[in-house]
Amino acid sequence: MGWGDLGAFGEPSKETPNLDQMAAEGMLFLDFYTASPLCSPSRAALLTGRLPVRNGFYTTNGHARNAYTPQDIVGGIPDSELLLPELLKKAGYVNKIIGKWHLGHRPQFHPLKHGFDEWFGSPNCHFGPYDNRERPNIPVYRDWEMVGRYYEDFKIDLKTGEANLTQLYLQEALDFISKQQASQQPFFLYWAIDATHAPVYASKQFLGTSQRGLYGDAVREIDDSVGKILKHLQQLGISENTFVFFTSDNGAALISAPKQGGSNGPFLCGKQTTFEGGMREPAIAWWPGHIPAGGVSHQLGSVMDLFSTSLSLAGLQPPSDRQIDGIDLLPVILQGKLIDRPIFYYRGNELMAVRAGLYKAHYWTWSNSWEEHGKGIDFCPGQSVSGVTTHTQEEHTFLPLLFHLGRDPGEKFPLSFASEEYQRAVEHISGLVQQHKATLVPGQPQLNVCDQAVMNWSPPGCEKLGKCLKAPESDPKKCSWPH
Amino acid sequence: MGWGDLGAFGEPSKETPNLDQMAAEGMLFLDFYTASPLCSPSRAALLTGRLPVRNGFYTTNGHARNAYTPQDIVGGIPDSELLLPELLKKAGYVNKIIGKWHLGHRPQFHPLKHGFDEWFGSPNCHFGPYDNRERPNIPVYRDWEMVGRYYEDFKIDLKTGEANLTQLYLQEALDFISKQQASQQPFFLYWAIDATHAPVYASKQFLGTSQRGLYGDAVREIDDSVGKILKHLQQLGISENTFVFFTSDNGAALISAPKQGGSNGPFLCGKQTTFEGGMREPAIAWWPGHIPAGGVSHQLGSVMDLFSTSLSLAGLQPPSDRQIDGIDLLPVILQGKLIDRPIFYYRGNELMAVRAGLYKAHYWTWSNSWEEHGKGIDFCPGQSVSGVTTHTQEEHTFLPLLFHLGRDPGEKFPLSFASEEYQRAVEHISGLVQQHKATLVPGQPQLNVCDQAVMNWSPPGCEKLGKCLKAPESDPKKCSWPH
Numbered sequence: 001m002g003w004g005d006l007g008a009f010g011e012p013s014k015e016t017p018n019l020d021q022m023a024a025e026g027m028l029f030l031d032f033y034t035a036s037p038l039c040s041p042s043r044a045a046l047l048t049g050r051l052p053v054r055n056g057f058y059t060t061n062g063h064a065r066n067a068y069t070p071q072d073i074v075g076g077i078p079d080s081e082l083l084l085p086e087l088l089k090k091a092g093y094v095n096k097i098i099g100k101w102h103l104g105h106r107p108q109f110h111p112l113k114h115g116f117d118e119w120f121g122s123p124n125c126h127f128g129p130y131d132n133r134e135r136p137n138i139p140v141y142r143d144w145e146m147v148g149r150y151y152e153d154f155k156i157d158l159k160t161g162e163a164n165l166t167q168l169y170l171q172e173a174l175d176f177i178s179k180q181q182a183s184q185q186p187f188f189l190y191w192a193i194d195a196t197h198a199p200v201y202a203s204k205q206f207l208g209t210s211q212r213g214l215y216g217d218a219v220r221e222i223d224d225s226v227g228k229i230l231k232h233l234q235q236l237g238i239s240e241n242t243f244v245f246f247t248s249d250n251g252a253a254l255i256s257a258p259k260q261g262g263s264n265g266p267f268l269c270g271k272q273t274t275f276e277g278g279m280r281e282p283a284i285a286w287w288p289g290h291i292p293a294g295g296v297s298h299q300l301g302s303v304m305d306l307f308s309t310s311l312s313l314a315g316l317q318p319p320s321d322r323q324i325d326g327i328d329l330l331p332v333i334l335q336g337k338l339i340d341r342p343i344f345y346y347r348g349n350e351l352m353a354v355r356a357g358l359y360k361a362h363y364w365t366w367s368n369s370w371e372e373h374g375k376g377i378d379f380c381p382g383q384s385v386s387g388v389t390t391h392t393q394e395e396h397t398f399l400p401l402l403f404h405l406g407r408d409p410g411e412k413f414p415l416s417f418a419s420e421e422y423q424r425a426v427e428h429i430s431g432l433v434q435q436h437k438a439t440l441v442p443g444q445p446q447l448n449v450c451d452q453a454v455m456n457w458s459p460p461g462c463e464k465l466g467k468c469l470k471a472p473e474s475d476p477k478k479c480s481w482p483h
Numbered sequence: 484m485g486w487g488d489l490g491a492f493g494e495p496s497k498e499t500p501n502l503d504q505m506a507a508e509g510m511l512f513l514d515f516y517t518a519s520p521l522c523s524p525s526r527a528a529l530l531t532g533r534l535p536v537r538n539g540f541y542t543t544n545g546h547a548r549n550a551y552t553p554q555d556i557v558g559g560i561p562d563s564e565l566l567l568p569e570l571l572k573k574a575g576y577v578n579k580i581i582g583k584w585h586l587g588h589r590p591q592f593h594p595l596k597h598g599f600d601e602w603f604g605s606p607n608c609h610f611g612p613y614d615n616r617e618r619p620n621i622p623v624y625r626d627w628e629m630v631g632r633y634y635e636d637f638k639i640d641l642k643t644g645e646a647n648l649t650q651l652y653l654q655e656a657l658d659f660i661s662k663q664q665a666s667q668q669p670f671f672l673y674w675a676i677d678a679t680h681a682p683v684y685a686s687k688q689f690l691g692t693s694q695r696g697l698y699g700d701a702v703r704e705i706d707d708s709v710g711k712i713l714k715h716l717q718q719l720g721i722s723e724n725t726f727v728f729f730t731s732d733n734g735a736a737l738i739s740a741p742k743q744g745g746s747n748g749p750f751l752c753g754k755q756t757t758f759e760g761g762m763r764e765p766a767i768a769w770w771p772g773h774i775p776a777g778g779v780s781h782q783l784g785s786v787m788d789l790f791s792t793s794l795s796l797a798g799l800q801p802p803s804d805r806q807i808d809g810i811d812l813l814p815v816i817l818q819g820k821l822i823d824r825p826i827f828y829y830r831g832n833e834l835m836a837v838r839a840g841l842y843k844a845h846y847w848t849w850s851n852s853w854e855e856h857g858k859g860i861d862f863c864p865g866q867s868v869s870g871v872t873t874h875t876q877e878e879h880t881f882l883p884l885l886f887h888l889g890r891d892p893g894e895k896f897p898l899s900f901a902s903e904e905y906q907r908a909v910e911h912i913s914g915l916v917q918q919h920k921a922t923l924v925p926g927q928p929q930l931n932v933c934d935q936a937v938m939n940w941s942p943p944g945c946e947k948l949g950k951c952l953k954a955p956e957s958d959p960k961k962c963s964w965p966h
Contacts, residue, residue, distance in 0.1 A: 003495075007779075010493010010748055012486075012513050012892050014779050030495050211781075211841060211889030258891035265493055266748055268865070296490075296497050298694075358694060382751070382868040382895035406694030408741035409495050412865035 001196045002252025003280045004265025005219055011263055013211040015220055018227025019246060023284045026244075027295035027333055032283035033302050033343050033355075034250050035325070037272050039125070040068035040102045040447070041346075042249040042303060043192070047083045047103070047114075049307030049318060049326035053346055055081050056443035057103075064350035064364060064393055065481035066272055067447035069102055071124050071138065071455040074476060075446030076104015077114060082319050084307050085115030085188055091314040094185050097121060098172045099192035104446070106454055112144060116190075119143055120172045123456070125197060126150050126165075129158075136456050136469050145461025152467075156201050161214040163201035169193050170225040174232050181236045188310065191229070195222055198253060200260040215260055230286065240289040243313055245306055247283040251276075254381050268411040269380035269389060272483050273367055274345040274352040275411055276360075278379070285333050292336075299332045300343050300355065309333075323439070342432045348481070349442070354433055359425040360411070361400035363433070366393045368483050379483075385412050400426055450479035484679045485735025486763045487748025488702055494746055496694040498703055501710025502729060506767045509727075510778035510816055515766035516785050516826050516838075517733050518808070520755050522608070523551035523585045523930070524829075525732040525786060526675070530566045530586070530597075532790030532801060532809035536829055538564050539926035540586075547833035547849060547876055548964035549755055550930035552585055554607050554621065554938040557959060558929030559587015560597060565802050567790050568598030571671050574797040577663060580604060581655045582675035587929070589937055595627060599673075602626055603655045606939070608680060609633050609648075612641075619939050619952050628944025635950075639684050644697040646684035652676050653708040657715050664719045671793065674712070678705055681736060683743040698743055713769065723772040726796055728789055734761040737864050751894040752863040752872060755966050756850055757828040757835035758894055759843075761862070768816050775819075782815045783826050783838065792816075806922070825915045831964070832925070837916055842908040843894070844883035846916070849876045851966050862966075868895050883909055933962035 007014035008023040035045030041052035048055045056078050059067035069076065077083070085095035096118040101111050105123030112119060124138050129151035137149035148154055156163040173191050180187040195201055195218040202217035206224070210216025226246060233239040252262030254270030254277070264270055264277030271278055283301060285291055304326030308318050312328040325344075331337040345353040353362045367379050370391045380389045387394075388401065388411060402415045402422050415422045453474040462468035490497035491506040518528030524535035531538045539561050542550035552559065560566070568578035579601040584594050588606030595602060607621050612634035622629035623637050631637055639646040656674050663670040678684055678701040685700035689707070693699025709729060716722040735745030737753035737760070747753055747760030754761055766784060768774055787809030791801050795811040808827075814820040828836040836845040850862050853874045863872045870877075871884065871894060885898045885905050898905045936957040945951035 004493065004749055010487065012749065013781075013889055014511075014513055028497075030497055213887075213890040216889070258887070258896045263749055263892075266487055266495065266746055298496075382866060382871075382893060384867045385865040388865075404696070404741070406496055406699070407696040409746075410865060413741045 001219065001248040001282065002262045002264040002270065002277065003267060003282050004263035005252060006282050008284075009282050010265055013216060015210055015212070015216060016223040018223045018230070019284065022226065022230060022246065022286050025288060025293050026284055026286035026291050027297055029283035029285065029297050029299065029301050031298050031300050032247060032281050033279050033300070034248070034281050035302055035304055036066070036346060037250050037274060037278035038066040038068050039197075039249050043102050044077060045325075046249070046303040046306055047085075048081050049084070049304045049324045050081070050322070051304070051325050051344065051346060053349060054323060054325070054441070054443050056446040058346070058348050058445055059447040059479065059481055060349050060445045061448050061478050061481055063348070064352065064366060065348040066483050067348060067479065067481045069104055069124060069447070070450070071105060071135070072450040072452050073104065073447060073479065074106070074449040074451050074454055076106060076109030078444065078446065079108070083115045084310055087115070087311060087316055087319070088188050088314055089115060091316055092186055093188050093314060094118075094180060095188045095190070096176050097190045097192060098169050098176070100125065100194045101192070105456055107460070110144070118176065121169070121192065122150065126156060126194065126199070132469055139456050139459045139462075141459070146459040146465070146467070147461065148465065149467060156199060158199055160207065161199075161201050161217070162204055162207055164203045165201065166193055166195045166218075166221045166225055167203050170228060173229055177229070177232055177236065181238055186314070193222060193225070196262060198256045198260040200256075213259055215262055219262070234288075240287070242287070243310075244286040245284070246286075247303060248281045249303070251278040251280065255377055255379055257381060266410050268383060268385065269367060272379045274347050275380075275389070276405070276409065279345055287333075291333055295336070297332055297336070299329065299338055300341055301329060301332075302326060302343065305329045323441070342429070344436065349445070351433065351437070354429050355405070356429050356432055358404055358406040359429060360403045360405055361426055361429045362388075363397050363400050364393060364395055365390045365401065367391060372482055388412075388414065400429070402426055448478060449476050451476040484702070484731040484765065485745045485747040485753065485760065486750060486765050487746035488735060489765050491767075492765050493748055496699060498693055498695070498699060499706040501706045501713070502767065505709065505713060505727075505729065505769050508771060508776050509767055509769035509774050510780055512766035512768065512780050512782065512784050514781050514783050515730060515764050516762050516783070517731070517764050518785060518787055519549070519829060520733050520757060520761035521549040521551050522680075522732050526585050527560060528808075529732070529786040529789055530568070531564045532567070532787045532807045533564070533805070534787070534808050534827065534829060536832060537806060537808070537924070537926050539929040541829070541831050541928055542930040542962065542964055543832050543928045544931050544961050544964055546831070547835065547847060548831040549966050550831060550962065550964045552587055552607060552930070553933070554588060554618070555933040555935050556587065556930060556962065557589070557932040557934050557937055559589060559592030561927065561929065562591070566598045567793055568671055568673075570598070570794060570799055570802070571797055572598060574669070574799055576669045576671050576797060577601075578671045578673070579659050580673045580675060581652050581659070583608065583677045584675070588939055590943070593627070601659065604652070604675065605633065609639060609677065609682065611639075615952055622939050622942045622945075624942070629942040629948070629950070630944065631948065632950060639682060641682055643690065644684050644700070645687055645690055647686045648684065649676055649678045649701075649704045649708055650686050653711060656712055660712070660715055660719065664721055669797070676705060676708070679745060681739045681743040683739075696742055698745055702745070717771075723770070725770070726793075727769040728767070729769070730766040730786060731764045732786070734763065738860055738862055740864060749893050751866060751868065752850060755862045757830050758863075758872070759888070759892065762828055770816075774816055778819070780815055780819070782812065782821055783824055784812060784815075785809060785826065788812045806924070825912070827919065832928070834916065834920070837912050838888070839912050839915055841887055841889040842912060843886045843888055844909055844912045845871075846880050846883050847876060847878055848873045848884065850874060855965055871895075871897065883912070885909055931961060932959050934959040
C-alpha cells in the first residue's frame with residue numbers, strides 16, 4: 001500500500017472511512033518511512049529495529065539490488081538477531097503473527113522460534129498457483145504446522161479476484177484479542193495482512209464496491225477490518241491499554257497499476273525505488289486517552305521505530321549489545337516533540353539517499369535497468385525526471401542530487417549545485433553519512449543463495465494432510481535479483 | 484491553487500488547518516472542476532453559469548488556445564451576459580468583489596456595470612513592475628475609481644515576496660460583512676484573492692512560515708484569512724444564514740514550481756491543460772446548521788454550479804432565455820444526492836475532453852508546443868505519458884483516449900480500444916458530445932484583439948492621484964496566444 005492510498009492522505013476516491021477515523025482519533029504521521037522499498041527487508045527491519053544491511057536482509061549478488069524471500073531462498077532471519085516478540089516475552093507478552101511472515105521459511109526461521117507464540121498465515125507471498133512439481137504452492141501455517149496451501153485449501157480466484165483471506169485474518173485477530181483480554185495477559189499482535197499485494201484479492205462482499213477497481217476493493221476490506229479491530233478493542237474496554245499503529249512495508253507497486261497497484265500520492269515512483277514513492281508510507285498511531293485526537297506529526301519516522309517504541313511501552317530497554325536504528329517515538333506521540341534524526345534510504349547493499357530535515361540527498365539514482373524497462377517493467381509509469389529516474393545506476397557521491405521535500409515533495413527539481421542552500425544542506429548530510437558509514441558493521445547477507453530444494457515441498461504437518469511433495473536435488477545457486 | 488494544495492486533499496505538509504476545519508464542518512467536493520484551465524474564462528464561467536465558449540471568453544485566433552485578459556485585451560464581458568450579482572440584486576442582495584476581476588478592464592466591463600455594488604481590487608493580474616512607458620502598472624480600484632497602482636502604491640517586493648495585499652483583502656471582507664450584518668441586508672461577497680498566482684506573495688507575518696517556501700506562505704495566509712472570515716460570520720451570529728464556498732479558478736501552475744507553483748496531488752499536469760491537474764479543483768462548501776459536518780461528495784461539480792446554486796439559495800430562477808451550464812447543487816449539499824451530468828473540458832474554442840461518471844474521454848490532447856517546450860515552458864514537469872501529454876495537438880475524435888479516473892486518477896493508462904469497457908463508455912460519452920455540440924451556440928469571441936492603446940494608462944480617478952499616463956496610438960492586432 002502506498003502513502004496516497006488512504007482518504008486521510010488525499011486518495012481522491014476517499015474510501016477509507018475507518019482508517020480516516022483512526023487518524024482523526026489518533027495521530028497522523030506524514031513523514032514516516034520504511035527501511036527498504038521491498039517487503040522482506042522492510043519486515044525484518046520492523047521486527048529487529050535495525051536496518052536490513054545490519055540484520056542481514058540484503059544481497060551482495062549485485063550492487064544496489066532489492067532482494068526478498070521467495071521460496072527458493074536459503075537464508076532467513078539469523079538467530080543472532082533479537083526480534084521484538086522475543087524481547088516482549090520478558091515483560092510477559094503473548095505474541096501472535098497473523099499473515100505474511102517473510103523472514104525465511106526453512107525450519108530454523110519459523111516465527112515461533114523467534115519469539116512469536118502463535119501464527120496463522122504464510123511464510124511467503126501468495127504468488128501462484130503453482131503446479132507442485134516445478135514449484136509447490138505456498139503453505140498456510142497454524143502455529144508449528146501447515147494447515148493447507150494457497151490456491152488449494154485457501155482459494156484465491158485470480159479471474160474474479162475473490163479470496164476470503166482478509167476475513168480469516170480478521171477473525172483470527174478478533175479471537176486472539178478476546179482470548180488475551182479474557183486471560184488478562186498483555187499481547188503483541190502483528191497483523192500482517194497482504195490483500196493489496198499482487199495478485200490482489202478481496203472477499204465477495206467487497207468485490208466491486210470501490211471506485212478504484214479490485215485494488216480499491218482490497219483497500220476497503222482492510223479499512224473495514226481495521227475498523228472492526230479498533231471497535232473490538234473498545235467494546236472489550238481495552239482500547240486505552242492498547243497501542244495500535246497502522247503502516248505499510250513499502251510504497252505502492254506502480255508496476256501493477258492501474259488494476260493491481262495503488263497510489264503514492266504526489267510522490268515520485270513506487271515500490272522497488274528509493275524515491276519518496278517507494279519508501280514514504282501511510283502511518284497512523286492510535287491510543288485513545290493517551291494520544292490527543294487529530295494530531296499530525298512531521299517527525300521523520302521509520303518502521304524500525306515501532307521496535308523501540310513498543311519496547312518502551314512495555315517498560316523494556318532496547319538491546320545494548322548492538323546498533324539499533326529505531327528510536328522511541330513516545331515523546332513524539334504523547335508530548336508532540338520532534339526528534340532530530342536522519343532517514344537512510346537503502347537499496348540492497350547501497351545507501352542510495354539520505355533525508356535530514358526537509359532535504360534529501362541522492363548519492364545513487366536508479367529506477368530499473370533499460371533491459372527490464374524494455375520488458376515493460378516500470379516502477380515510475382508516466383513519470384520521468386531527467387537525471388533522476390535513471391535507468392542506469394548513476395553515482396552522485398561527490399555531488400549528490402539534492403531536493404527540498406517541502407517545496408518539491410515530488411523530487412522533480414534538484415537544487416542548483418552552485419547555491420548556498422545546496423552547499424549548506426549537503427555539508428550537513430554528508431557529515432551524517434560519514435558518521436553512519438564509519439560505524440556500520442554489515443550483517444552476513446542472507447539473501448544471496450537460492451536452491452529449489454528448500455522450497456515449501458514438505459512443511460511440518462504436511463504428512464497429516466497428505467500434502468508432502470518430493471523435493472528436487474539440492475542445487476544451490478546465486479539468486480538473481482534484477483532490480 | 485491546485486487540488487493537492489490543502490491538507491484535507493493530501494498536501495504532505497498539511498499546513499491548512501482552517502480550510503481543513505472548514506471541510507470537517509462542511510462538505511468536501513472531490514470531483515469539482517473549473518470551466519477552463521485558465522483564469523479569465525474560468526471566472527467568466529463562474530459569474531455567468533455558462534461555458535466560456537458561450538459567454539465569449541475564448542479566442543478563435545488559434546485552435547485550442549488558452550486566452551485571458553492581459554491589459555492590452557480589447558474585449559471583456561459582453562453586456563448581453565447576465566452575471567450572478569446582476570441577478571442577485573433582484574432579491575435585494577448587496578454585491579461586492581474583492582480582488583481580481585479579470586473580465587475586462589475597459590470602462591464598459593467595469594464590475595459595477597455588471598451587478599457589483601462595491602469593488603476593491605484590480606482588473607488584471609498583478610504582473611509587473613512595469614515602466615509606465617511601454618506598459619503601465621496595474622491599477623487597484625475602490626469602486627469606480629483607481630486608488631493607486633501595484634508596485635507603486637500597493638507594494639509587492641519581488642525579492643522577498645512580501646506584500647500585504649491578502650491582509651488588505653481580508654480586512655475589506657471583514658468590514659463588508661460587518662456592514663451588511665449591521666444593515667441586515669443580504670450580501671454576496673466574491674473574495675477573489677490571488678496571492679498564489681505568480682509573482683507569489685505573502686505578508687511579512689507569514690513569510691518563511693511554511694515548509695513549502697513562498698508558495699506555501701501564500702497558502703497559509705489564505706488559509707488563515709478564510710479561518711478569520713468564517714469566525715467573523717460566527718461571531719456576528721450569521722454563519723447559519725451564510726453559505727460559503729471555497730474553490731480555485733484553475734489547477735496549480737506547475738510551470739512556476741517549485742518556488743511559485745503548487746500541487747495538483749496525484750493528477751496529471753497543471754494549469755493550461757485539460758488533464759485533471761489543470762481543471763480539478765479543491766472545493767469546500769460550508770453552511771453550519773444546514774450542511775452535515777464531515778460530508779464528502781463525489782458529485783461532478785463545476786464552478787458554473789455556484790451561479791445556479793447561489794440563485795437557488797436566493798430564491799431566484801436562472802435565466803430561461805439562454806443555455807445555463809451550471810446546475811443547482813443544493814440537493815447534493817443538503818440531501819446528499821448525486822446528479823448525473825457530464826463535465827466538458829474546453830481549451831479555447833475546442834472541446835478537448837469529456838467526463839461522465841468515472842470515465843474521461845480525450846478528443847484532443849496537447850500540453851504545449853515543442854517550440855514553447857524548448858523555451859523551458861513545461862505544464863507537466865517530470866510527467867510524460869506516451870501519446871497523452873503530447874506536444875503537438877493530437878486529434879482522437881474517432882478513437883478517443885479513455886481513462887477510468889477511479890482506477891487511474893493520474894491519466895496514465897488509457898483503456899484498450901478493443902475492450903468492451905471502452906466501447907460501452909465511449910458510446911455513452913459520444914452521445915453526450917453529440918447532444919452538446921448540436922445545441923451549442925458559440926458566443927462572439929472576446930479575446931481575439933489586443934491593442935496597446937487600451938492598457939490601464941488612464942483609469943478613472945487617475946487625475947486625482949496624478950497617475951494618468953499617455954496612451955500610445957491605437958494599433959489593434961490579433962492577440963498572440965501561444966498555449
